[in-house]
Amino acid sequence: MKDKLTIFTKYLLDAMFYIGIAVTLTLPASIRFYGRYNSYFARNWIPLVFLFGISGVLALLIVLELRRMFRTVLDDDCFIRENVTSLRRMGIYSFGIAAITACRLFLYVTPAVLVVILVFVIAGLFSRVLAGVFDRAVSYKLENDLTI
Numbered sequence: 001m002k003d004k005l006t007i008f009t010k011y012l013l014d015a016m017f018y019i020g021i022a023v024t025l026t027l028p029a030s031i032r033f034y035g036r037y038n039s040y041f042a043r044n045w046i047p048l049v050f051l052f053g054i055s056g057v058l059a060l061l062i063v064l065e066l067r068r069m070f071r072t073v074l075d076d077d078c079f080i081r082e083n084v085t086s087l088r089r090m091g092i093y094s095f096g097i098a099a100i101t102a103c104r105l106f107l108y109v110t111p112a113v114l115v116v117i118l119v120f121v122i123a124g125l126f127s128r129v130l131a132g133v134f135d136r137a138v139s140y141k142l143e144n145d146l147t148i
Contacts, residue, residue, distance in 0.1 A: 002074060013070055017063045024056035044107050055100050058093045065090045079137045087131035094124035 023030075028049050035042030065086040072078050098120035104113050 006073070010070055010074065013063060013067050017060065017067060020056065020060045020063060024053060024060060027052050027056060040108055047107060051100055051104055055097050058096045058100070062090050062093045065093075079134065079141045081138055084131050084135045084138060087127050087134055091124045091127035091131065094120045094127060098124065 028045075031041055031045055031048050031052065035045055041048060069078075069083050069086050072080060072083055098117045101113060101116045101120065
Protein backbone atom coordinates (compact mmCIF):
# COMPACT_ATOMS: atom_id res chain seq x y z
CA MET A 1 0.00 0.00 0.00
CA LYS A 2 1.33 3.41 -0.94
CA ASP A 3 1.51 6.10 1.71
CA LYS A 4 -1.23 8.71 2.01
CA LEU A 5 0.86 11.53 0.56
CA THR A 6 1.53 9.52 -2.60
CA ILE A 7 -2.14 8.69 -3.05
CA PHE A 8 -3.12 12.31 -2.35
CA THR A 9 -0.61 13.54 -4.94
CA LYS A 10 -1.92 11.12 -7.55
CA TYR A 11 -5.49 12.33 -7.05
CA LEU A 12 -4.35 15.97 -6.98
CA LEU A 13 -2.61 15.56 -10.36
CA ASP A 14 -5.68 13.86 -11.78
CA ALA A 15 -7.94 16.66 -10.52
CA MET A 16 -5.57 19.34 -11.84
CA PHE A 17 -5.60 17.71 -15.27
CA TYR A 18 -9.38 17.45 -15.62
CA ILE A 19 -10.10 20.84 -14.02
CA GLY A 20 -7.42 22.34 -16.28
CA ILE A 21 -9.20 20.97 -19.34
CA ALA A 22 -12.46 22.55 -18.18
CA VAL A 23 -10.81 25.90 -17.42
CA THR A 24 -9.00 25.97 -20.77
CA LEU A 25 -12.15 25.11 -22.71
CA THR A 26 -14.18 27.79 -20.94
CA LEU A 27 -11.56 30.55 -21.34
CA PRO A 28 -13.42 32.53 -24.01
CA ALA A 29 -16.55 32.76 -21.87
CA SER A 30 -14.58 33.37 -18.66
CA ILE A 31 -12.54 36.19 -20.15
CA ARG A 32 -15.64 37.75 -21.71
CA PHE A 33 -17.41 37.55 -18.32
CA TYR A 34 -14.46 39.08 -16.45
CA GLY A 35 -14.31 41.79 -19.11
CA ARG A 36 -17.53 43.18 -17.61
CA TYR A 37 -15.54 44.11 -14.51
CA ASN A 38 -12.12 44.82 -16.00
CA SER A 39 -11.91 46.95 -19.14
CA TYR A 40 -8.44 45.58 -19.98
CA PHE A 41 -9.94 42.11 -20.45
CA ALA A 42 -12.84 43.52 -22.45
CA ARG A 43 -10.56 45.47 -24.83
CA ASN A 44 -8.07 42.63 -25.29
CA TRP A 45 -10.46 39.68 -25.36
CA ILE A 46 -9.09 38.03 -28.53
CA PRO A 47 -5.37 38.31 -27.66
CA LEU A 48 -6.02 37.16 -24.09
CA VAL A 49 -8.04 34.14 -25.21
CA PHE A 50 -5.21 33.25 -27.58
CA LEU A 51 -2.39 33.80 -25.05
CA PHE A 52 -4.15 32.16 -22.10
CA GLY A 53 -5.38 29.34 -24.31
CA ILE A 54 -1.90 28.43 -25.51
CA SER A 55 -0.55 28.73 -21.97
CA GLY A 56 -3.40 26.55 -20.73
CA VAL A 57 -2.65 23.83 -23.27
CA LEU A 58 1.06 23.92 -22.38
CA ALA A 59 0.20 23.74 -18.67
CA LEU A 60 -2.04 20.74 -19.37
CA LEU A 61 0.83 19.07 -21.22
CA ILE A 62 3.07 19.63 -18.17
CA VAL A 63 0.48 18.03 -15.89
CA LEU A 64 0.05 15.16 -18.38
CA GLU A 65 3.82 14.50 -18.27
CA LEU A 66 3.75 14.66 -14.46
CA ARG A 67 0.93 12.11 -14.41
CA ARG A 68 2.95 9.83 -16.70
CA MET A 69 5.97 10.15 -14.45
CA PHE A 70 3.88 9.60 -11.35
CA ARG A 71 2.71 6.24 -12.70
CA THR A 72 6.34 5.13 -12.65
CA VAL A 73 6.60 6.26 -9.01
CA LEU A 74 3.57 4.13 -8.17
CA ASP A 75 5.16 1.19 -10.01
CA ASP A 76 8.48 1.69 -8.15
CA ASP A 77 10.30 2.09 -11.47
CA CYS A 78 11.25 5.78 -11.70
CA PHE A 79 14.57 5.60 -13.50
CA ILE A 80 13.47 4.92 -17.06
CA ARG A 81 14.10 6.73 -20.34
CA GLU A 82 10.45 7.78 -20.62
CA ASN A 83 10.86 9.96 -17.52
CA VAL A 84 13.91 11.62 -19.06
CA THR A 85 11.78 12.39 -22.12
CA SER A 86 8.95 13.70 -19.93
CA LEU A 87 11.31 16.02 -18.06
CA ARG A 88 12.74 17.36 -21.32
CA ARG A 89 9.23 17.99 -22.65
CA MET A 90 8.21 19.73 -19.43
CA GLY A 91 11.22 22.02 -19.84
CA ILE A 92 10.15 22.90 -23.37
CA TYR A 93 6.55 23.47 -22.27
CA SER A 94 7.73 25.69 -19.38
CA PHE A 95 9.87 27.81 -21.70
CA GLY A 96 6.85 28.02 -24.01
CA ILE A 97 4.65 29.35 -21.22
CA ALA A 98 7.33 31.90 -20.33
CA ALA A 99 7.54 33.03 -23.97
CA ILE A 100 3.76 33.25 -24.41
CA THR A 101 3.46 35.15 -21.13
CA ALA A 102 6.21 37.53 -22.31
CA CYS A 103 3.93 38.39 -25.24
CA ARG A 104 1.50 39.81 -22.67
CA LEU A 105 4.10 42.47 -21.93
CA PHE A 106 3.07 44.11 -25.21
CA LEU A 107 -0.48 44.42 -23.90
CA TYR A 108 -0.01 45.25 -20.25
CA VAL A 109 2.93 45.12 -17.83
CA THR A 110 2.28 43.96 -14.30
CA PRO A 111 4.59 42.53 -11.64
CA ALA A 112 2.57 39.29 -11.79
CA VAL A 113 3.40 38.82 -15.48
CA LEU A 114 7.09 39.26 -14.72
CA VAL A 115 6.86 36.76 -11.84
CA VAL A 116 5.10 34.18 -14.04
CA ILE A 117 7.81 34.53 -16.68
CA LEU A 118 10.54 34.09 -14.09
CA VAL A 119 8.83 31.09 -12.46
CA PHE A 120 8.43 29.26 -15.76
CA VAL A 121 11.97 30.03 -16.91
CA ILE A 122 13.24 28.57 -13.63
CA ALA A 123 10.89 25.59 -13.99
CA GLY A 124 12.15 25.02 -17.52
CA LEU A 125 15.78 25.17 -16.42
CA PHE A 126 15.07 22.89 -13.47
CA SER A 127 13.31 20.36 -15.71
CA ARG A 128 16.21 20.33 -18.17
CA VAL A 129 18.79 19.85 -15.40
CA LEU A 130 16.68 17.15 -13.76
CA ALA A 131 16.37 15.42 -17.14
CA GLY A 132 20.16 15.27 -17.29
CA VAL A 133 20.33 13.84 -13.77
CA PHE A 134 17.69 11.25 -14.58
CA ASP A 135 19.48 10.38 -17.83
CA ARG A 136 22.67 9.59 -15.91
CA ALA A 137 20.70 7.61 -13.31
CA VAL A 138 19.03 5.56 -16.04
CA SER A 139 22.40 4.88 -17.66
CA TYR A 140 23.86 3.72 -14.32
CA LYS A 141 20.80 1.57 -13.65
CA LEU A 142 20.94 -0.10 -17.06
CA GLU A 143 24.68 -0.64 -16.73
CA ASN A 144 24.17 -2.13 -13.28
CA ASP A 145 21.33 -4.35 -14.53
CA LEU A 146 23.61 -5.75 -17.24
CA THR A 147 26.33 -6.69 -14.74
CA ILE A 148 24.02 -8.65 -12.48
